[in-house]
Amino acid sequence: MASAFEAAADALLAAVTDVTGHPRALLGLDADLEDDLGIRAGSRPAILRRAAEALGARVPEAQGARTLRALAEALAGGADARPGLLAGKVAFVTGSGHGIGRMLVRELASHGAAVVVNSFHSRDRGEATTAELVAEGRTAVHLWGSVAQPRHLDDMFDQIRERFGVLDIFVNNASNGLIAPLEYVTPEHWEKSYRTNVIALHQGALRAAELMTRGGDIASLTSPAAQKCTQLFGCQGTIKAAVEGLLRYLAVELGPRGIRVNAIAPGPIYGELLDRYPESSRLIRLWESISPERRLRTEKEVAQFTARYLTDPTLPFSGSVVLADSGVTIPMQAYR
């Protein structure tokens, strides 16, 4: 199947880059591993292990492979042959028609989860994301609705109950907030952002917990700007701090039901949110220059990391804010 191969190739190239440091642009699928890329047989197991882990697949036998394409085919076979780490699980990601949410439902689906895609403002993108997944042989349904409206939430959780009867993963990803200096923030901006981020997490988590009859995971996206000040993030940062406050109470109160509650705080990432940011090109250059890695992360990388955490129920986090910013918020920026 082409899509399984593409996913395998993608994971493989990422793994090769991670292990060897080779620039991804130079990795041709048909290049000879040893002669063209200098990848000896000895370093292949580490690459395959990493790629297989990202895919939720078993590590394939691939001694005879001479090209990246052959390794990717072996990996793709492994992905098809073995149920993913989330096989039989049901995951609901709010605001998943585009951006990080979309990447995250794709990751969770690639691990075998049945995914519930949600969109409100961008219904067409929610439907397109769902259609893509279904075309790839995944189980995915789209639910339209606003997380800021308790009646919409009721309706969406009712549909999840009818369709699946259970929920294992709930990710509070939908967000809304003005990116501007504080003097431009109005009570209406505050209200909208608070409803979408904070009340929606509370209301969504209570409804999700009812369906998590075999335990589960609740995760929220947050931002390092909740704890440190990022230009123009006064509204978003304050609201995300409230999200972080709430998640600790959710962790304490839902823990006895076998539910972990955590938040992921990615730093600035390449993607549509950053592109919409005022002065985005200047800020991207600034953040790249102060980042210890000299680059930002991608939406896909955030989704992969989040999915990796969600596929491992043994990780001992609850009530934690996992700072996943590659160190970009360690150096201090000038205010002017």
Place this chain on the structure above:
Amino acid sequence: MALVTGSGHGLGKALARHLAHLGASVVVNSFHSPALGGTTVAELSAEGRDAVHVWGSVANPEHLDQIFAAIEARHGHLDFLVHNASDVTPAPLAAITADDWHRAFRTEVVGLHQAAMRAAPLMARRGGGRIVTLTHPAAHRAFPDGAVLGTVKAAVESLTRYLAVELGPKNIQVNGVSVGPLRERIERGPDSERLLAGWENRAPNGRLPDESGVAAAVAFLLSDAASQMAGTTLVVDGGISLST
């Protein structure tokens, strides 16, 4: 010239009284309990202090307009804003309503932001000013029935930092005081003996903070000694949140 929001009774009243006795002209503000706001002012006036009562809700932008118009008309400027007003429902998560969330947020967060935005130009007239926010260790540790309190106070602490950054260029320093369970507040409430003993067991020296201790911390943040601090939160909780 100091405005203390929510200062008709309790901690707010203690803060207003402390600042008045340090020589500040204070604007006492109350909403749900205007009679108590009036009493606070009458007491201070009888003690020879300069105090005025302004009724209004910090959660209502129109009320804030009136509060700040009254301050401008009377004094022409403002030096200190202490945002103490709070409207928080103690409840387990399953019992918290959308209304609980909104009332707390509008008073604590939107009220702080809107009050600060209105205070800043009045402070700039005399070259700067100070803002002190009140927060709670429940923002970081789980307190019984503390979800609304902890959630909105986490937002208050974040907004304190952003206000410090964005109002710093106007020479306005913004800092917070995180106030743990207060001895007086527990003594005024039900089941106080048992609760007091429970909290005191968690304090390293066996004592909970009291209103005068908090007032001293607020006064410190308003003093010149704190002119080099911005966006910090002083924790006045008797050490109860230190434990694992």
